[in-house]
Amino acid sequence: MKRSSRVALLLLPSAAVVLMLLLPMLRLVAEGWGESFYESFFTVWQDDFLKWRLLWSFTQAVLTCVLAFIFGLPVAWVLARFEFPGRQLILRLLMLPFVVPTLVAALGVLALWGPQGVFSQALGIDLQDTPWLLLYGNLFFNLCLVIRAGVDALGQVNAHCVAASRSLGATPWRAFWRVEWPVIAPWLTSSLCLVFLYCFSGFGLALVLGGQRYATVEVEIYTLVAYELKLAQASSLALWMLVLTGLVALAYAYVEKRLSVATRSQPIALRFPKTALHWLAVFGSLAVLFFFCAAPILAIVWRALLADSQAWAALLDVETLQALWNTLRFSAAALFIATVLGVAHALGTQGSVAWRAAAYLPLIASPVTVAFGLLLLYPDWTASLALLIAAYAVLAYPFVAKAMATGLGSLPDNLNQVARTLGASPARTFWRVTLPLLSPALRRGMAFAAATALGEFAVTLFLSRPEWTTLTTLIYQRLGKPGAVNLDTAMLLACLLMLLSALVFVVIDSPQKTSDSKTIG
Amino acid sequence: MLELKNISKRFENRFLADKLSLNVSRGEIVALLGASGAGKSTLLKIVAGLEEADAGQVFFDQQDISRLPPEKRHFALMFQDFALFPHLNVLDNVAFGLIEQKLSKKTAREQALVMLARFNLATHAADNVTTLSGGEQQRVALARALITQPKVLLLDEPFSALDAELRQSLRDEFKQHITNMGIATILVTHDELEARAMANRCVRLSAGQLTAVL
Numbered sequence: 001m002k003r004s005s006r007v008a009l010l011l012l013p014s015a016a017v018v019l020m021l022l023l024p025m026l027r028l029v030a031e032g033w034g035e036s037f038y039e040s041f042f043t044v045w046q047d048d049f050l051k052w053r054l055l056w057s058f059t060q061a062v063l064t065c066v067l068a069f070i071f072g073l074p075v076a077w078v079l080a081r082f083e084f085p086g087r088q089l090i091l092r093l094l095m096l097p098f099v100v101p102t103l104v105a106a107l108g109v110l111a112l113w114g115p116q117g118v119f120s121q122a123l124g125i126d127l128q129d130t131p132w133l134l135l136y137g138n139l140f141f142n143l144c145l146v147i148r149a150g151v152d153a154l155g156q157v158n159a160h161c162v163a164a165s166r167s168l169g170a171t172p173w174r175a176f177w178r179v180e181w182p183v184i185a186p187w188l189t190s191s192l193c194l195v196f197l198y199c200f201s202g203f204g205l206a207l208v209l210g211g212q213r214y215a216t217v218e219v220e221i222y223t224l225v226a227y228e229l230k231l232a233q234a235s236s237l238a239l240w241m242l243v244l245t246g247l248v249a250l251a252y253a254y255v256e257k258r259l260s261v262a263t264r265s266q267p268i269a270l271r272f273p274k275t276a277l278h279w280l281a282v283f284g285s286l287a288v289l290f291f292f293c294a295a296p297i298l299a300i301v302w303r304a305l306l307a308d309s310q311a312w313a314a315l316l317d318v319e320t321l322q323a324l325w326n327t328l329r330f331s332a333a334a335l336f337i338a339t340v341l342g343v344a345h346a347l348g349t350q351g352s353v354a355w356r357a358a359a360y361l362p363l364i365a366s367p368v369t370v371a372f373g374l375l376l377l378y379p380d381w382t383a384s385l386a387l388l389i390a391a392y393a394v395l396a397y398p399f400v401a402k403a404m405a406t407g408l409g410s411l412p413d414n415l416n417q418v419a420r421t422l423g424a425s426p427a428r429t430f431w432r433v434t435l436p437l438l439s440p441a442l443r444r445g446m447a448f449a450a451a452t453a454l455g456e457f458a459v460t461l462f463l464s465r466p467e468w469t470t471l472t473t474l475i476y477q478r479l480g481k482p483g484a485v486n487l488d489t490a491m492l493l494a495c496l497l498m499l500l501s502a503l504v505f506v507v508i509d510s511p512q513k514t515s516d517s518k519t520i521g
Numbered sequence: 522m523l524e525l526k527n528i529s530k531r532f533e534n535r536f537l538a539d540k541l542s543l544n545v546s547r548g549e550i551v552a553l554l555g556a557s558g559a560g561k562s563t564l565l566k567i568v569a570g571l572e573e574a575d576a577g578q579v580f581f582d583q584q585d586i587s588r589l590p591p592e593k594r595h596f597a598l599m600f601q602d603f604a605l606f607p608h609l610n611v612l613d614n615v616a617f618g619l620i621e622q623k624l625s626k627k628t629a630r631e632q633a634l635v636m637l638a639r640f641n642l643a644t645h646a647a648d649n650v651t652t653l654s655g656g657e658q659q660r661v662a663l664a665r666a667l668i669t670q671p672k673v674l675l676l677d678e679p680f681s682a683l684d685a686e687l688r689q690s691l692r693d694e695f696k697q698h699i700t701n702m703g704i705a706t707i708l709v710t711h712d713e714l715e716a717r718a719m720a721n722r723c724v725r726l727s728a729g730q731l732t733a734v735l
Contacts, residue, residue, distance in 0.1 A: 414604040417571050420591040421598040422669060423621035436608045
């Protein structure tokens, strides 16, 4: 593709990112900018409460990284090295947390460990007002991310190199450290950077599970803006968030750049577990996955099934139906825009690692910071549906861009070149060759984008009007009301949202049956 | 007649082509020999219009086609990995170029089936291309290239992925088809025996210059 065409394609996503992400952030920084740099930047440190919020946000993100590494690496190793019944299904199910909306996950944790929770009642443990609820919620989302990265990384280890090291006298353990570890370390670092960013800038989990003491900076920014109207303090906190997330994002981009160099390797063959130790490793891994990733989802379903009849009746309320309709129409509109932006971004950034990495900006930006910035930058548009949907689309489009970019990277150049020499114009080549081959990647990206839009919470809370209530905000409203019926209704709504996300994911991502299809996913 | 005039192309401060010229007549097969990285494939892509030369022109029948996009040159290119479209079956791979020439799908498929029959591949028409053997894939690629009756055929190491026995039999089959259709052909190869077996004339590309191989 010509350079001019690429630049033209990039204009649209670039404009969206600048208008909906970068300018709002800059506006936010300007809002909090005081008399001097010192005043603007270090106000936070003079307030013990805000200092604690910032330090705790950082600490919980680091702790989650450590725990995800400790639990994730052994599970990834087992999944990457052993073949056992159900392994493929487990690898597929590792995607599940990415489809589950944050608020649903938070409810899952409460259904397990909250008051009347399944585990808390069975074990007699009360985790309310402890940091463990938030850490557990963080692990629900992020453990799968680390495991998937680990499995992919271990698949990159060259069997011939391991065999060579063994023949040169290395024990299996030494071979792991000297041959396998150097290959997988950058992948794990990359995934841990993402885990840090997700946890540090996480909002929904911290809002529901953090309580008064263990809420994070994002929750504090929301409180300062929505309830206390202390914009300067909120801006100062947001400035720190920007700096810290920016630094980690840079580290992430650096590692990703190193990983973008394609390598060919002979993968290590999977083997069946034979010894008792092997089986112990397999069942131990399954137990870890059940405890952290499956249990919260099952707990929501369990609580929903046991819900009071009044709660079930609430599913047919006008309020619920309106929220469902809003969720669907906002998500559909956002998905359409996100797809256009994502495809344009991927096509426009072919061959440029830096530009490709720029697609991650909306992923690592804190939604609360962005929403706050949007409020400040476009005060006349705060009650505008267009702004809300545009914000949804910008937060969702990286999934499409990333999936398409990966697919394009795997597409051999010569297929397009042959099509051109057979008489197809660039547009026809895209339509007849590129698009059909990339359709699985596109559908996968769209499925994630749809799941993101369906479960969006932070931006909706900031920019939405009462009549635009979505399922996530309705769940939050129910959680804020006293009584078992409201909690049951919240659980049922969470179940509905989870089903909706899963349904959308299956519909968009399921392979289309064609007689002659072989495509790049 | 295909004519390359003073073509120059640099890559990383190295001349892949340095004011080189080459003529290929209708029905003639010219073998382009050279070491790996000498620039043979790049030269082929310049002829096909997939890469731009830094300087020089490509003429066909005295018309300067240097700025013509690849789809308007009516030259067919075959890669060493065949580059068959994995999402299309054998028949639709062969019909691809005809559909781009605005033929209806039905007519294109009918003509493609006739072409496949000439290559003894009619029974594989509905097959997925990935299920074919290397030799069958190679013949599908040639059928796809020839069905549009290209003015020039560009072959980029077309036999390198095949075993020795199959290579020998396909060489003869390819030469027969190409000669029958009277197409100007450039065959890129690093195998001198193959070049001599197929081509009317051999040239070697080295340090950006072409020299005749006797």
